[in-house]
Amino acid sequence: MEDLVRRFEAQRPRLQALACRILRSDSDAEDVVQDAWLRLASHAEDRFDNLEGWLTTVTTRLCLTRLERRRARPEVPLGTAADGETAVPDPVGEAVLGETVAGAMSIVLEALRPAERVAFVLHDMFAIPFGDIARTLDRSEQATRQLASRARRRVRDEVHPDTDLRRERRVVEAFLSAARDGRMRDLLGMLDPDALMRADEAAVAAGAAPESRGADDIAALFSGRARAAFCAVVGDRIGIAWLRRGEVGAVIEVRFAGGLIRDLSVVAHPGRLRRLRVSLPVGS
Known part of the structure; x- marks a missing residue:
């Protein structure tokens, strides 16, 4: 033995x-x-x-x-x-996890x-x-x-976004950077004044508001946070993936209007998350 x-x-x-x-x-x-x-x-x-x-x-x-x-x-x-x-x-x-390769890999492996x-x-x-x-x-x-x-x-998988997607990616990355640093003025500058954010039932059960309206309220929700967030490709659109202990805990589907963020949909339901195709964008 x-x-x-x-x-x-x-x-x-x-x-x-x-x-x-x-x-x-x-x-x-x-x-x-x-x-x-x-x-x-x-x-x-x-x-x-x-x-x-x-x-x-x-x-x-x-x-x-x-x-x-x-x-x-x-x-x-x-x-x-x-x-x-x-x-x-x-x-x-979420807690600090950082934008690391390991985190990016976990997004793909979990799918x-x-x-x-x-x-x-x-x-x-x-x-x-x-x-x-x-x-x-x-x-x-x-x-x-x-x-x-x-x-x-x-x-x-390599995503080759067209001009609009490249532009939207830059906006989302700048938005997350401003959120982490707590730069309210920059956040407001990237949000449509009438922006709307909705959360699914799982996100609401976890403490999120069912609905937030207006750039001021949404900017306040993000300011000083988003340290565990990745700019991601959600389906065929640019969005945001949130990690919890190395796994995707929530995804935010983002829609634009006039170059500004207009609608944000928070998806946290495990079943819906599994059906979403989430990956980090490649290329500039």
Whole structure:
């Protein structure tokens, strides 16, 4: 058993990194790796000619099970705490997460189906052969290649906006910068005087106002906030994605009129978020 413990501990950092890449959660990754150890310990009398491959397969399947359970979990309004009390994180005032590549990647990975995410992470990030991944996913090698290819297109999708979209992107980026710095005058200058912001029921349950009217009120909501916000492509339009602990917690669909922000629609319902295609804009 001591030798098995030693061999497992030598693999732990790699397994932890693999699980964390797939699940986007350090705590979930730790739980999965511990589960992998328990399964290995239950086979202590077995002979393992390829322990690394065995542990990779077990860890990946445990991750896949968790991803599938996440998707099957009943939808809970954003901000509802586990104990039944409703937290009140304003969708326009999340904790500092910053505009990082890791955050951008999490937006894309969360939109992938579990099998697509697993195929992409194992092959493109850990260089595991498709044949091995196919056995892990219980699919053909060709089907596994297609899964990874679809995921790769999503991750590397390049958006080539036309002139209007480029202009709108610059406005949204300037708006978020002004919001973080609390520059009310600049915020007001980018909002239509009659701007309207609406929030869906999940955002309202999390503490957002159902409706805010006028540039003054909307600018006040954003001022000093938006530090966890990304300018994003929502569908085929420029919008805003809000992150919570590395995951998309809310999306704001933005509409313009006369070069100014006119309408903002806050989407926080988990089901609607999953149906939205959200990515960061590429190019200038």
